[in-house]
Amino acid sequence: xxxxxxxxxxxxxxxxxxxxxxxxxxxxxxxxxxxxxxxxxxxxxxxxxxxxxxxxxxxxxxxxxxxxxxxxxxxxxxxxxxxxxxxxxxxxxxxxxxxxxxxxxxxxxxxxxxxxxxxxxxxxxxxxxxxxxxxxxxxxxxxxxxxxxxxxxxxxxxxxxxxxxxxxxxxxxxxxxxxxxxxxxxxxxxxxxxxxxxxxxxxxxxxxxxxxxxxxxx
Amino acid sequence: xxxxxxxxxxxxxxxxxxxxxxxxxxxxxxxxxxxxxxxxxxxxxxxxxxxxxxxxxxxxxxxxxxxxxxxxxxxxxxxxxxxxxxxxxxxxxxxxxxxxxxxxxxxxxxxxxxxxxxxxxxxxxxxxxxxxxxxxxxxxxxxxxxxxxxxxxxxxxxxxxxxxxxxxxxxxxxxxxxxxxxxxxxxxxxxxxxxxxxxxxxxxxxxxxxxxxxxxxxxxxxxxxxxxxxxxxxxxxxxxxxxxxxxxxxxxxxxxxxxxxxxxxxxxxxxxxxxxxxxxxxxxxxxxxxxxxxxxxxxxxxxxxxxxxxxxxxxxxxxxxxxxxxxxxxxxxxxxxxxxxxxxxxxxxxxxxxxxxxxxxxxxxxxxxxxxxxxxxxxxxxxxxxxxxxxxxxxxxxxxxxxxxxxxxxxxxxxxxxxxxxxxxxxxxxxxxxxxxxxxxxxxxxxxxxxxxxxxxxxxxxxxxxxxxxxxxxxxxxxxxxxxxxxxxxxxxxxxxxxxxxxxxxxxxxxxxxxxxxxxxxxxxxxxxxxxxxxxxxxxxxxxxxxxxxxx
Numbered sequence: 141x142x143x144x145x146x147x148x149x150x151x152x153x154x155x156x157x158x159x160x161x162x163x164x165x166x167x168x169x170x171x172x173x174x175x176x177x178x179x180x181x182x183x184x185x186x187x188x189x190x191x192x193x194x195x196x197x198x199x200x201x202x203x204x205x206x207x208x209x210x211x212x213x214x215x216x217x218x219x220x221x222x223x224x225x226x227x228x229x230x231x232x233x234x235x236x237x238x239x240x241x242x243x244x245x246x247x248x249x250x251x252x253x254x255x256x257x258x259x260x261x262x263x264x265x266x267x268x269x270x271x272x273x274x275x276x277x278x279x280x281x282x283x284x285x286x287x288x289x290x291x292x293x294x295x296x297x298x299x300x301x302x303x304x305x306x307x308x309x310x311x312x313x314x315x316x317x318x319x320x321x322x323x324x325x326x327x328x329x330x331x332x333x334x335x336x337x338x339x340x341x342x343x344x345x346x347x348x349x350x351x352x353x354x355x356x357x358x
Numbered sequence: 359x360x361x362x363x364x365x366x367x368x369x370x371x372x373x374x375x376x377x378x379x380x381x382x383x384x385x386x387x388x389x390x391x392x393x394x395x396x397x398x399x400x401x402x403x404x405x406x407x408x409x410x411x412x413x414x415x416x417x418x419x420x421x422x423x424x425x426x427x428x429x430x431x432x433x434x435x436x437x438x439x440x441x442x443x444x445x446x447x448x449x450x451x452x453x454x455x456x457x458x459x460x461x462x463x464x465x466x467x468x469x470x471x472x473x474x475x476x477x478x479x480x481x482x483x484x485x486x487x488x489x490x491x492x493x494x495x496x497x498x499x500x501x502x503x504x505x506x507x508x509x510x511x512x513x514x515x516x517x518x519x520x521x522x523x524x525x526x527x528x529x530x531x532x533x534x535x536x537x538x539x540x541x542x543x544x545x546x547x548x549x550x551x552x553x554x555x556x557x558x559x560x561x562x563x564x565x566x567x568x569x570x571x572x573x574x575x576x577x578x579x580x581x582x583x584x585x586x587x588x589x590x591x592x593x594x595x596x597x598x599x600x601x602x603x604x605x606x607x608x609x610x611x612x613x614x615x616x617x618x619x620x621x622x623x624x625x626x627x628x629x630x631x632x633x634x635x636x637x638x639x640x641x642x643x644x645x646x647x648x649x650x651x652x653x654x655x656x657x658x659x660x661x662x663x664x665x666x667x668x669x670x671x672x673x674x675x676x677x678x679x680x681x682x683x684x685x686x687x688x689x690x691x692x693x694x695x696x697x698x699x700x701x702x703x704x705x706x707x708x709x710x711x712x713x714x715x716x717x718x719x720x721x722x723x724x725x726x727x728x729x730x731x732x733x734x735x736x737x738x739x740x741x742x743x744x745x746x747x748x749x750x751x752x753x754x755x756x757x758x759x760x761x762x763x764x765x766x767x768x769x770x771x772x773x774x775x776x777x778x779x780x781x782x783x784x785x786x787x788x789x790x791x792x793x794x795x796x797x798x799x800x801x802x803x804x805x806x807x808x809x810x811x812x813x814x815x816x817x818x819x820x821x822x823x824x825x826x827x828x829x830x831x832x833x834x835x836x837x838x839x840x841x842x843x844x845x846x847x848x849x850x851x852x853x854x855x856x857x858x859x860x861x862x863x864x865x866x867x868x869x870x871x872x873x874x875x876x877x878x879x880x881x882x883x884x885x886x887x888x889x890x891x892x893x894x895x896x897x898x899x900x901x902x903x904x905x906x907x908x909x910x
Contacts, residue, residue, distance in 0.1 A: 157473035157550070159886075167476040167549040174541045178579040185583030185613060189598050197604060275594030287604045293596035297587075 153329045165331050172335040176342050179305075183346055186301065190294045190353065197287045204291035205357045207272055207280075209263060213355040216259045217347065223252035224344045230316075231337045234330045239320055242333070246317045249340070253310045260303055267292070295354055302350060305343045312336045374780050374858040378877045393478035394880055398485050399464030400778065403771075405488065406460050409451035414843065416444035421802075421836040424829045427821050434819040438505035439520075441817060445508030450529050451492050453763055454621065457628030458574075459488070459539050461770045462567050464778055466543060468871035468878065469561050471552025471887040476545035480538050487535035494528030497521070507817060509618070512599035512610040516591045523592050530585045533578045536624070540574030543567055552870070554889030561869050561893040562651050566631030569655040573620045573627070573662060581617035584610065608673050615666035623662040625759060627655060629726075629766030630697055633719050636769050637701050638894045639867045640716035641708030645894040647700040654693035661690040671742045680739055687737030694730050698723065713865070714788035718769035721796045725761025729754055732807065747817075750810025753803045761799060768795070768846075775850070776860035780877040783853040791845040798838025805832045869893050 151161055158164040194201045230245035271279035274296040278289035316333055319325065325333060379396045389397055419440050423430045432440065467475055475481050498504060498521035506515040506522060515522050547568050551560070588610070590596045597603035599610045638645045645651065667675060667683030701723060710716070732754040736742050745751060776782055805828045810816075814825050821829065863872040870889065874882050 155478075156881075157476075157478070163549050167545045170545045170548055171477055171480070171541050174544060174575050175537075178537050178541075178575055181576060181579035182583050185580050185587070189587065189609065189613075192606065192609060193598060193604075196606070275590070275596040277594065287597075290597040290604060293590070293594065293598065297590060297596065301586075 151329075153324070161329065165329075168331045168335060172338050176338065179342060179346075183298075183301070186294070186298050187349070187353070190298070193290055193294065194357075197290060200285045200287035201291045202357055203283070203285045204272075204288035205354065207267070207270065208295070208355050209266070210355050212259055212263055213351050216256050217351050219252050219256045219259070220344045220347050223249045223256070224341055226252065227337050227340045231330070231333050234320065234325050234333050235327055237327045239323070239325070242325070243317055243320050246313055246320065250310060250313050250317070253306055253313070257303065257306060260299065267295075298350055298354065302343070302346055305346070309336070309340050309343055312339065374860070374877070375875045375879055377879065378780070378875065379880045380779075380877050382880045391482075393474070393482055395463050395467050395475045395478065395481060396778075396878060396880075396882075398481050399460055399462075401485055402455060402463055402488070403460040403778075405485075405492070406452050406456050409447055409492065410456075413444055413448035413452055414840070416440050416447065418836060418840060420444055421833040423819070424821075425833045427823060427826060435505065437819045438817075439503035442504045442507050443499055446495065446504065446525065446529070448759075449508055449621075449625075450532050451495065453625045453759060454532075454536055455488060455539070456625075456763065456767050457632060457770060458543070458567060458570055458624075459484070459535075461632070461767070461774060462543065462563075462628065463539070465774055465871050466564060466567060467546060467550065468777075468874055468882055469564055469869055469893075470546065470550055471555055471870050471883065471889065472546065472550035473881050473883075474550075475542045476550055477542050481542055484535040484538035484542070487531050487538065491528040491531035491533075491535065494531065495525055498524035498528060509614060510585075510588060511614075512588065512591065512607045513601065515588060516595075516600060523589055526585045526589050530582055530589075533582050533585075536574050537578045540571035540578075543571040544575070547571075552887045552889055555870075558649070558652075559889055559892055562634035562645065562648065562655075563631040563869075565652040566627045566634065566655045569659040570624055570627040570631070572659050573624050576663070577617045577620040577624070580613060581621070584613040584617065587613070608670070608675065611670050611673055612666070615669045616663075619666040619669065620662040622758065623658055625763045626726075627658060629722065629763040630655065632766040632770035632773070633701060633722050634697075635867075635869065636715045636719040636773055637704050638896060639773075639865050640713060640719070641705045641710050642896050643704055643708040644892075644897045645700070646703035646706075647696070648892075648894065650696050651700050654696040657693040658690065661686065661693070665690055665737075668737050668742070671739060672746050684737055684739040684742075688734060691730060691734055691737075698727055698730075712789075713772075714783075714785060714792055715769045715773035715865075717789060717792040717796075718765050718772065721792070721799075722762060722765040722769065725757050725765060725799065729757030729759075729761050732757065745810060747815055748810035749806040749814045749816055752816050753806035753810060756803045756806070761803070768792075773865070774871075775853070776864050777871060777874075777876050777878070779854060780858035780860050781853045781856060782860050782864065784849045787845055787849040791842045791849070794838055794842030794845065798835050798840075798842055801835030802832050802839060803835070805829075805835070868895060 154161055154164060158167070226245045226248040230242050230249060233239075233242035233245055267273070271281070272292050273279070274293040275289065278292060280288070313336060316336055319332065379394055383392075389401065392398065419432065420437070423432055423437055423440075463475070463481065467473065501524070502519065502521040504520050504522050504525045506518060510522065510526065547560070547564055587596070587598055591599050591605075595603060598605045599607050601607060634645065634651055664686045665683060667679055668687045671680050671684075712720075732750070736745060736751060736754055772783070772788060809825055809828045809832070812825070814821055814828075858877075860876040862874065862876050864876075865872070868891070870887055870893070871878075873887060
């Protein structure tokens, strides 16, 4: 496909090195899925480390996890699941050229993501107050089993890395809102919405694994 | 087939083009903000050559110190830092990005008949990440240095002074640049092949890079999280790797080698990629066993994930695990052997010519075979217990990485240099340099096999007087190597200063990249190529034009 066709301006989103829009969309999807694989492996290292350390110190992990607030964790799980739903609806809307509806759903997703971080802030503040901090900063009085600090090392590393991904997702969603409002997307071209959606679902999925792992030991 | 010497050479575009990728736009900004895979490849090339120089200087200092036992012009502490920097710079800054990111970025889209990689901006981002990570690593070197060895083993790495944290952060960032390159190449290979370029029509270079990219994507994130955990351990004492706190230092080794063993295949597979291109061209023969070579690349990618425990035979892992890892290590030698025999069969009864790329390819065959076979020796459980952490390991590793990957990189550099810059280098000096490098390499590292088998431990500052003759021999070899590389730097630099004189296809090769002009235009091809024959049809009796215009 020569440049003249692109220059004709029917498909402004089509980059010059792709022949067809479908080819470009497929390539982007392959790229995103591969990136998600790397994300799973990144978290995988933490999961393996957690499993191994839990098997070494089962009692300490059991005792330590009682400090977590199951209710708040459960609420956050619901919040994230709902945000996944609104994300799906945003993709659905943009596919059917309902731009204002898409913006509304993206904004809702952003609100739920913010709510998740808000709840996380409450939880973190409580832990900080109790001295339930990672590694050498751990200073919780009245522990019955030694080694409980390690549970909180993992708690903060895992939820921290996850929280970082939530923030990254929020930035991306805000960017999508801006581009949707600008009219960049249509039923013909909505790849970025699709891909951020995939990413957002993965971030939710990781939380769905983190919640029982950290909050519901035994 | 040896009687068929006439080549189905592609029609040459007019030479040299007036406007090409090097001069279409000018100024530093046009380079820093380019998304052209060729310019990004050239910038990568310049960066990794600088890293190679840096790592090489460190290597020369190490060898110079080892000329004599006992105290020398550097202290033991400095020595520890220098060999760590040599390893870290060579591996993370030079070898891993060398062939894929520098040469691969340049030639892969050309080989596929594409205008660019799938994600040009991601490609540029990967270069910027590489620069950022390298910069952090350089800052770490001048502010305190690192004395852990390139493997960053805990608990020493979490307790030692110096800039380990900064270095680890740098390597973490470089890891992402490697991941982005991998993602880009896989998407490119899947979606941007020219019409007629079927999977079984792809050059074997592409197959090998595909296998490399898979490893980059699957292994590198594990290194990422391992380094993050190491950083957390240093900053917060989270406890995971520290036995004092109930952690497990061997877990670090498992994590580290889960990446770093596949990583040696990230380093060697691209080398094999180059060799598969060079040998048929200079043997004037169809590649022998195309599918076997393609499948063996994929097999290496798969099995590479199952052998990491052979680095840990003396770490205290279970005997059963060691035995299984030993067996799996033998297994990974099979696909490598398949490749070597196929290359030899390709050369058999070919009309071989000895231009510089071929000289390096033959060096690769010799040295990689020695490196691979000594790998089997080291993979043998009871033998490894004796040879572990001796110069035998050092020699094996350098035969595979330098004798293998670096030789292949040099083969590729000389092979594609005319394509990249539109200029031929001095063939005479290239041969002198290749001879010096081959002999110098063997003088340097064959002696280290002997040192190791006699019990000289690796990474030691001091040694018994009985080892001195071999150390002196090895250091002489390193000077020959340095001379060879200096000559290479000189004739390559000279070639850049003369007017463009390279034809589009100086070697009479059949790959699509040779149908583009030298240097290629920014969009690579005048028209989208239509592929009508395989990349290695050197034995085809009838001349076929390689390309026909399509998309008109």
